[in-house]
Amino acid sequence: MQKDFERLFHRAEDHYLHPLEMTAFRKHLGLLDRRLSTYRYLRDNEGMIFQSVADQLESEFPDVPTAQLEKALLHWISILRYGSMAMLLNNPEYLQYRMLEWVSEVVSAYELQDLETRLADILKQNLEAALSADDFHLIEPFLTQAGVTVLHQAAPHPPEYAMAGDKA
Amino acid sequence: MIDVNNLIENRSLKGNYFAPDVYLQGDNEFGLLENRSGARLLAIPDTLLKGLYTALEAELGNGCGVALFSCGRTWGTAFAKRFADELAEYYEKPLQEMEMIQFLQSMKQCWKSHGWGVLDIDLKYYQQGFIVAKISHSPYVATAPQGKRPMGFLEAGILAAFFSQLTGQNLHCAQTSCESLGAEANEFILGLGDRIKSVPAWLTEGHDHATIMELLCRQQN
Numbered sequence: 001m002q003k004d005f006e007r008l009f010h011r012a013e014d015h016y017l018h019p020l021e022m023t024a025f026r027k028h029l030g031l032l033d034r035r036l037s038t039y040r041y042l043r044d045n046e047g048m049i050f051q052s053v054a055d056q057l058e059s060e061f062p063d064v065p066t067a068q069l070e071k072a073l074l075h076w077i078s079i080l081r082y083g084s085m086a087m088l089l090n091n092p093e094y095l096q097y098r099m100l101e102w103v104s105e106v107v108s109a110y111e112l113q114d115l116e117t118r119l120a121d122i123l124k125q126n127l128e129a130a131l132s133a134d135d136f137h138l139i140e141p142f143l144t145q146a147g148v149t150v151l152h153q154a155a156p157h158p159p160e161y162a163m164a165g166d167k168a
Numbered sequence: 169m170i171d172v173n174n175l176i177e178n179r180s181l182k183g184n185y186f187a188p189d190v191y192l193q194g195d196n197e198f199g200l201l202e203n204r205s206g207a208r209l210l211a212i213p214d215t216l217l218k219g220l221y222t223a224l225e226a227e228l229g230n231g232c233g234v235a236l237f238s239c240g241r242t243w244g245t246a247f248a249k250r251f252a253d254e255l256a257e258y259y260e261k262p263l264q265e266m267e268m269i270q271f272l273q274s275m276k277q278c279w280k281s282h283g284w285g286v287l288d289i290d291l292k293y294y295q296q297g298f299i300v301a302k303i304s305h306s307p308y309v310a311t312a313p314q315g316k317r318p319m320g321f322l323e324a325g326i327l328a329a330f331f332s333q334l335t336g337q338n339l340h341c342a343q344t345s346c347e348s349l350g351a352e353a354n355e356f357i358l359g360l361g362d363r364i365k366s367v368p369a370w371l372t373e374g375h376d377h378a379t380i381m382e383l384l385c386r387q388q389n
Contacts, residue, residue, distance in 0.1 A: 051172040058170060070175055077172075078181040093189060102184035102273060109269045 004028045004090055031138075035088050038135045042084045049130070050077055053122050057115075064115060072116050075103050076123055079150070083142035095142055100149040107150055117151050185258045186277035205254050209282075217311040225313070233321045237341075240325020247326065248333040251278060263334075275330070283307060284323070293381065296388045297359050300381070301327050301341075304353040309346060318346035318371070320354045331358050342367040344377040357384070 008017065008025055017025060042049070054073055061069065079099055086095035107116055124143055128136050147153040185191065185204075192209070194201040201209040224232040252263045255274055259266065266274075272289050279287035285307065290300040303309075303323060312319035320343045328341035340361040345351040355377045357364055363384070370380050 047173045047176070050176075054170040054172050066170060070170060070179075073170065073172065073175065074179055074181060077176060078183060081181060082183060097184065097187040097189055099183040102187075102277065105273055105276075106269050 004031075031090075032088075034135065035090070035138055038131065038138050039084050039088045041131065041135070042080065042139070045130070046077070046080070049080075049123070049126060052126055053119060056122050057119055060118065061115060068110070068112065068115065071110060072112050072119050075107060075112075075116065075150075076119055079103065079146045080123070083139065083146060086142050087139050092142065092145055095145060096149065100146055104150045113151055117147075117153075120147055120151060180259055180261075182259060184277050185255060185274060186281040188281045191281045203254075205257070207250060207254075214307070214311050217308065221312050221319075233317075236321035237325040237328075240322040241329045242325075244326035244329030245333065248330045251275075251330075252333070271334075279303070293385065296385050297363060298381070298384060299331060299339075299358040301356040301358065302353045303356070304347070306347060306354055309348050309354055312348055314348045315350075316348070318343040318354070319348045320346060320356065323354065324356055327356055327358060340364055344371060344380050357381070359384075363388070 005025075005028055008021060008028070011017075011021065050073060053076075054069070057069055057073070079095075082095050082099040086092055107113060120143065124140075127139065127143070131139070144153075144156060148155045191204050192201070193204060194209075201211055203209055221232070224235055228235055251274075255266070255271075256262050259270075263271065268291075275289065276287045279285065285303045285305040288302045290302065293300060303320065306320060306323065308322050309319050324341040324343050328339050331341075332339045337360065339358050341356050341358045342364050343354060343356050344367065345353065345355040347354055357367060357380070366383070366387070367380055370383060375383070
């Protein structure tokens with residue numbers, strides 16, 4: 001359940017929502033609509049997004065075995081799937097528990113950090129180019145969250161801000 | 169050249185089966201707690217665990233450890249089977265085909281989501297015939313009598329059962345350090361009974377986990 005909506009529902013109880021709460025509700029609805037359209041874009045263009053990442057990765061890492069590249073790609077395909085749903089739900093924990101904590105040790109065990117750090121960079125750049133700035137800001141916190149947990153990158157903002165998911 | 173569409177079609181993209189927000193489910197009204205496959209879970213209060221230790225120690229004295237180990241082993245055998253079945257169903261492949269790292273991750277997450285503490289498995293000594301398990305924040309040890317002797321008997325039994333099922337060998341498990349004795353974590357060595365039978369004696373002589381591992385490996389060579 002969406003945490004931002006949940007707060008409003010719980011607050012309502014015995015009264016109609018106040019004008020300010022109505023405004024907040026409308027804002028969340030608008031955001032949800034935008035999240036949904038970003039989600040739809042990511043879903044419909046998954047193959048294209050990652051094919052371009054795969055091509056670039058193959059040219060930059062010609063000596064890395066294909067199996068390794070595929071493994072790294074699969075990790076980030078999963079991360080983006082779970083991350084997109086986390087964006088839709090506005091719930092960073094969804095991504096954290098179901099995917100990131102799980103995959104981070106796998107990445108360490110196969111020593112894929114360097115490869116996946118570059119992969120994450122390319123993915124981020126490609127998404128930034130493909131999405132409008134506002135839409136990119138919806139998914140960006142979850143990519144950052146993945147970078148922090150899986151690749152041990154420094155958090156650019158305090159965690160609660162980086163993981164808020166409704167920056168835009 | 170990598171074909172991403174082909175890659176997506178043929179490989180599993182599933183994450184953590186044991187993610188606590190989805191693994192633990194329940195119905196407050198009926199007082200039911202179950203996992204995501206519908207298997208019943210049991211919440212054990214600290215008081216019950218404390219009572220279990222007190223009663224067994226009063227009845228059996230030092231034999232309490234053997235009884236607890238045996239309980240852990242019996243229960244762990246059934247649990248290992250359920251673990252294998254549920255994972256096979258979720259990831260759509262038998263446990264034997266699962267990559268070792270995926271299996272170990274599942275086991276660690278399983279341990280954590282059940283509230284049994286944080287498990288780590290070290291396979292560094294696998295070639296010598298030993299597996300080392302380390303558990304911190306163990307509720308079983310936290311409720312056990314403190315400052316006496318290693319008290320992770322239940323966990324030792326569960327681990328022995330788990331890895332016996334996995335390897336198809338009858339493995340035993342010995343604890344070498346314990347939170348109840350002030351250690352940071354509970355360390356366990358798994359191996360064939362014959363090979364780790366000297367561990368209790370070395371512990372009595374005051375050797376620590378690292379030294380015991382060294383002695384075990386030397387014995388193998």
